[in-house]
Amino acid sequence: MRVTPGLIALAVAGSMAVSATQAHAQAMSPMRGEVKSFTDEFVVRVFPANPYPHRIRVEVKVYDETFAPVPARVAPGEVMLAPEDNRGVLVVVPFEGRTERKVRICTESIPFTNTPTRLRTQVCGRFIAYRLG
Amino acid sequence: MRTPFAILPIAIAALALAASPARAVDAIVPFTGLVTSTCVLTVGTPGVLAAGAGLDTLSSSAAGGIPGTVTALTTGSNFRISTIAPSNFSIAPPGGGDGVNFSASYRATGATSIGDTLGLNETRLGLGVSILTVNLAAQKSGGAFPGGAYAAEVVVRCE
Numbered sequence: 611m612r613v614t615p616g617l618i619a620l621a622v623a624g625s626m627a628v629s630a631t632q633a634h635a636q637a638m639s640p641m642r643g644e645v646k647s648f649t650d651e652f653v654v655r656v657f658p659a660n661p662y663p664h665r666i667r668v669e670v671k672v673y674d675e676t677f678a679p680v681p682a683r684v685a686p687g688e689v690m691l692a693p694e695d696n697r698g699v700l701v702v703v704p705f706e707g708r709t710e711r712k713v714r715i716c717t718e719s720i721p722f723t724n725t726p727t728r729l730r731t732q733v734c735g736r737f738i739a740y741r742l743g
Numbered sequence: 744m745r746t747p748f749a750i751l752p753i754a755i756a757a758l759a760l761a762a763s764p765a766r767a768v769d770a771i772v773p774f775t776g777l778v779t780s781t782c783v784l785t786v787g788t789p790g791v792l793a794a795g796a797g798l799d800t801l802s803s804s805a806a807g808g809i810p811g812t813v814t815a816l817t818t819g820s821n822f823r824i825s826t827i828a829p830s831n832f833s834i835a836p837p838g839g840g841d842g843v844n845f846s847a848s849y850r851a852t853g854a855t856s857i858g859d860t861l862g863l864n865e866t867r868l869g870l871g872v873s874i875l876t877v878n879l880a881a882q883k884s885g886g887a888f889p890g891g892a893y894a895a896e897v898v899v900r901c902e
Contacts, residue, residue: 636783636784637781637782637783637784637816638781638782639779639780639781640779640780640781641779641780641781641782641819641822641902642780642821659781659783661783662785714902716900716902718898719786728789728790728811728894728895728896728897729786729789729790729811729813729877729896729897729898729899730896730897730898730899731784731785731786731813731898731899731900731901732784732898732899732900732901732902733781733782733783733784733900733901733902734900734901734902735902736902
């Protein structure tokens with residue numbers, strides 16, 4: 611069978627048509643913060659929010675200034691958000707020997723397996739923490 | 744010269760007015776509100792890639808392709824938007840993802856107005872609603888894309 615540009619466009623369009631049925635959105639607050647801690651870790655509570663009338667699944671991830679993953683503890687790491695609801699997520703970040711640490715805490719959309727999206731959204735807050743003492 | 748008796752009717756009239764219904768008393772009920780500074784991203788339509796005439800490019804800006812759209816709502820003026828191109832296809836036929844370079848770009852209208860911008864370049868978002876148009880292109884260095892279904896994900900980042 612001869613492959614034409616039109617055939618490939620059709621195949622690509624077909625694979626993406628299912629994703630047009632559901633929009634994914636999310637928000638997070640706060641998106642800026644300064645933390646002081648006396649211990650080897652600092653804690654930030656963020657609130658991923660779903661402002662839309664359908665449920666969405668999001669995950670919260672922690673990155674450093676260069677968007678390299680940070681070994682933080684996130685509880686819960688994945689949350690299903692009810693329509694127009696938000697939920698607190700606790701993020702515990704180690705200083706790893708530093709006296710100051712800047713991190714990005716990001717809420718990312720997770721496409722439902724039966725409705726894959728081709729645009730993933732990522733809302734990131736910037737936080738700076740100081741180790742005291 | 745007026746006598747005290749001349750003033751009396753005026754005084755009686757003033758007292759009569761004062762005896763009318765009690766004066767209203769205003770009270771203030773304070774309301775406070777707080778809108779946190781945040782960014783909301785909503786995917787409008789996902790994009791569609793179409794093959795170029797040489798079959799070695801797949802692009803949403805090619806004939807038959809459709810760019811993706813995202814709405815960004817901000818309640819603060821210190822947020823930036825960028826897009827991150829994928830490093831590979833999430834769905835591709837055998838050999839379809841070999842030797843492929845991806846590039847993403849975006850432009851914005853509404854609260855933010857900017858023309859075509861390379862994906863990793865950050866743009867400060869205006870306060871309010873911005874409509875982002877996101878394009879993706881995939882260039883295959885080793886010849887034509889084999890026939891089949893392709894899919895790739897672009898990350899739209901607000902921070």
